[in-house]
Amino acid sequence: MIKGNLYCCLFLNEPQLQNFIMKELHVHLDGAIKPETILYFGKKRGIQLPANTVSGLLQHISYNKPLTLTQFLDKFAHYMPAIAGDRDAVRRVAYEFVGMKAREGIIYVEVRYSPHLLANCKVDPIPWGQKEGDLTPDEVVHLVNQGLQDGERDFHIKARSILCCMRHMPNWSSEVVELCKKYHNNSVVAIDLAGDELLKAETDQGHRKAYEEAERCGIHRTVHAGEVGPPSVIKEAVSLLKAERIGHGYHVMNDPVLYKELLDKRMHFETCPWSSNLTGACDPDFKKHPIIQFRKDQANYSLNTDDPLIFNSTIDTDYKIAKKYMNFTEEEFKRVNINAAQASFLPEREKNELLNKLYEAYGMAPNKS
Numbered sequence: 193m194i195k196g197n198l199y200c201c202l203f204l205n206e207p208q209l210q211n212f213i214m215k216e217l218h219v220h221l222d223g224a225i226k227p228e229t230i231l232y233f234g235k236k237r238g239i240q241l242p243a244n245t246v247s248g249l250l251q252h253i254s255y256n257k258p259l260t261l262t263q264f265l266d267k268f269a270h271y272m273p274a275i276a277g278d279r280d281a282v283r284r285v286a287y288e289f290v291g292m293k294a295r296e297g298i299i300y301v302e303v304r305y306s307p308h309l310l311a312n313c314k315v316d317p318i319p320w321g322q323k324e325g326d327l328t329p330d331e332v333v334h335l336v337n338q339g340l341q342d343g344e345r346d347f348h349i350k351a352r353s354i355l356c357c358m359r360h361m362p363n364w365s366s367e368v369v370e371l372c373k374k375y376h377n378n379s380v381v382a383i384d385l386a387g388d389e390l391l392k393a394e395t396d397q398g399h400r401k402a403y404e405e406a407e408r409c410g411i412h413r414t415v416h417a418g419e420v421g422p423p424s425v426i427k428e429a430v431s432l433l434k435a436e437r438i439g440h441g442y443h444v445m446n447d448p449v450l451y452k453e454l455l456d457k458r459m460h461f462e463t464c465p466w467s468s469n470l471t472g473a474c475d476p477d478f479k480k481h482p483i484i485q486f487r488k489d490q491a492n493y494s495l496n497t498d499d500p501l502i503f504n505s506t507i508d509t510d511y512k513i514a515k516k517y518m519n520f521t522e523e524e525f526k527r528v529n530i531n532a533a534q535a536s537f538l539p540e541r542e543k544n545e546l547l548n549k550l551y552e553a554y555g556m557a558p559n560k561s
């Protein structure tokens with residue numbers, strides 16, 4: 193599956209893009225659903241959607257001019273009622289996700305989601321205005337695992353998952369960490385904290401306790417921080433929540449001392465160029481993007497899609513932006529993917545296997561990044 197010489201075709205059309213093998217660490221399962229699947233389950237379950245064609249639905253869900261993070265987060269409410277609470281839908285979304293990523297040329301992906309936002313039972317409040325049903329957050333994780341594992345078998349790539357706590361729901365977080373423990377290395381590799389980071393000045397006690405428990409039990413940790421929020425959110429993620437990676441993290445640039453400290457520590461930043469434009473996280477002029485500074489400083493970062501359904505994108509969109517506006521070279525794309533492999537939350541042996549695949553595919557000697 194892995195082709196020897198990969199890069200020359202990167203910016204041509206999609207089938208050739210597969211020749212460049214990539215890793216993706218920051219993508220939301222509920223932001224990466226096929227519109228056809230939303231329509232199918234909406235119709236099957238008699239759930240009203242804003243439109244009944246793919247293009248009509250996309251007009252409501254996806255967009256291409258910057259909004260705020262809060263406005264972006266509101267998009268999920270348009271379609272999640274069609275998927276949440278349905279066993280077949282949850283499993284199918286996970287399965288199709290793996291196929292989608294395999295077609296993009298991704299060989300390893302860590303996909304994240306909130307089990308509570310897909311459930312309709314044993315979750316308080318029940319999300320998306322659903323009636324109470326019998327799908328618990330625990331069973332959601334089981335179903336997503338099945339979908340991901342079936343996808344791995346059929347599409348021949350590796351897919352692992354990260355369970356999200358949600359900033360506005362600190363009462364869900366203790367169960368999130370328990371689910372991480374229960375399904376540790378059965379697809380689930382880490383915990384995340386997602387949602388609107390501007391909600392509160394300080395991270396809620398519920399999240400803190402969950403992260404403490406995660407650290408105690410050897411569960412890997414990433415946190416959305418400094419996407420739209422100030423560097424203090426990143427500081428807190430690192431010092432209090434013991435984050436090993438930072439989701440986005442662009443606003444670290446506003447605190448040069450913290451930035452230097454995290455560069456020295458080799459902290460990994462999961463950057464998402466197109467997302468950062470559409471959520472209003474960064475200046476819309478890509479030539480002023482913090483990723484350019486990351487590149488200059490040879491920081492530890494990766495390139496990711498975040499929510500490709502809503503941003504109407506694939507990983508190719510983000511790579512094209514990096515090449516066109518940020519002067520990315522072949523060497524930098526390789527480095528970014530090696531960074532992603534090294535920062536992945538896989539057990540050491542599997543991580544090394546993947547790294548070796550990359551070195552081989554990129555024509556590099558092992559341990560040279």
Ligand SMILES: O=c1[nH]cnc2c1ncn2[C@H]1C[C@H](O)[C@@H](CO)O1
Pocket residue numbers: 220221222223265268304305306309356386387388416419467471498499
């Ligand atoms: O870019 C993001 N920042 C913060 N939260 C996000 C972003 N993209 C998606 N989410 C939220 C909405 C999803 O429902 C949730 C779990 O995937 O995570």
